[in-house]
Amino acid sequence: MGQKVNPNGFRIGFTRTWPSMWFAGKARYRKLLLDDLCIRRFLQKRLKEAGVSLIEIERTKKVSVIIHTSKPGVIIGKQGAAIEELRHILEKEFGGIFAVEIQEVRNPDADAEVVAETIQGQIARRMPYRRAVKMALEKAMQAGAVGVKVLVSGRLNGAEIARSDLFKEGNVPLQTLRANVQFARRHAVTKFGTIGVQVWIHKGMVFKNIRHLHTSSLPSHA
Structure with a gap:
């Protein structure tokens, strides 16, 4: 699970x-x-x-x-x-x-906390959520991330009924323990209500114990 x-x-x-x-x-x-x-x-x-x-x-x-x-x-x-x-x-x-x-943080574009905070701020400043998320996905993949997943939930674009929208690039294994996956959650307050932002970023497999994985360099991938 x-x-x-x-x-x-x-x-x-x-x-x-x-x-x-x-x-x-x-x-x-x-x-x-x-x-x-x-x-x-x-x-x-x-x-x-x-x-x-x-x-x-x-x-x-x-x-x-x-x-x-x-x-x-x-x-x-x-x-x-x-x-x-x-x-x-x-x-x-x-x-x-x-x-x-x-x-x-050496690579902020591939850090889940920083990415989630950036998306939250852009949504709170009334930027269309799709544009904010797609920009973040593109930057994270260019920064060397193996995979990125973003889930945005709430009254998106002021809709009457709340819903969720999932964006994904690359591979994000959730059950592989040696996968260096970062997770972050933020809430953006808008005039339509609260929009939830969840970000998963996969930085590659780890085969040794590293204390500060979020500050370590991303592995190179051919």
């Missing part, structure tokens, strides 16, 4: 690892888990224009937040002023000592 689950969680332990790296006993586990969720929601809301792909959190004596983004300059700011301000805000909002690290 691979097609019924989130492809990211389905591959944890095989080709992906947990986005939160820490250990806690029963007494603190619930609090730290909720803190991680709140930190991610806070950063995604604050950095919604920065092309954020993934937020990793590691806890030791301090909280290390690793932000994978396609626009590192937006987060870092001039001479690092913006990232230092962000660190102070995190410490004020959530307490503790924070360290913020930025890692650039």
Whole structure:
């Protein structure tokens, strides 16, 4: 039933690892888990224009937040002023000592989170959804993706009855665990209602454990 689950969680332990790296006993586990969720929601809301792909959190004596983004300059700011301000805000909002690290997404056109965010923004700005999706599909395939699938759902083009429209290019295996498949989900708010956008991007097969597959180079295909 691979097609019924989130492809990211389905591959944890095989080709992906947990986005939160820490250990806690029963007494603190619930609090730290909720803190991680709140930190991610806070950063995604604050950095919604920065092309954020993934937020990793590691806890030791301090909280290390690793932000994978396609626009590192937006987060870092001039001479690092913006990232230092962000660190102070995190410490004020959530307490503790924070360290913020930025890692650039090398190929944003083939990153599911960035592609989904781009399509969401274009639909919210009233671009026809077919044009937005087809442009994203073309760019992803040109960037080296093996396959791309996009599902758009809702009152498309202002229709009275909600429906779904599926677009697909190439091969996207959902049940092959060694397939490096990224998945992302976004919601675009329009005057007709909410439009759901789901994106699957297949980057090729993985035959060894790679921690950060989303930042690794895409394999070359003849």
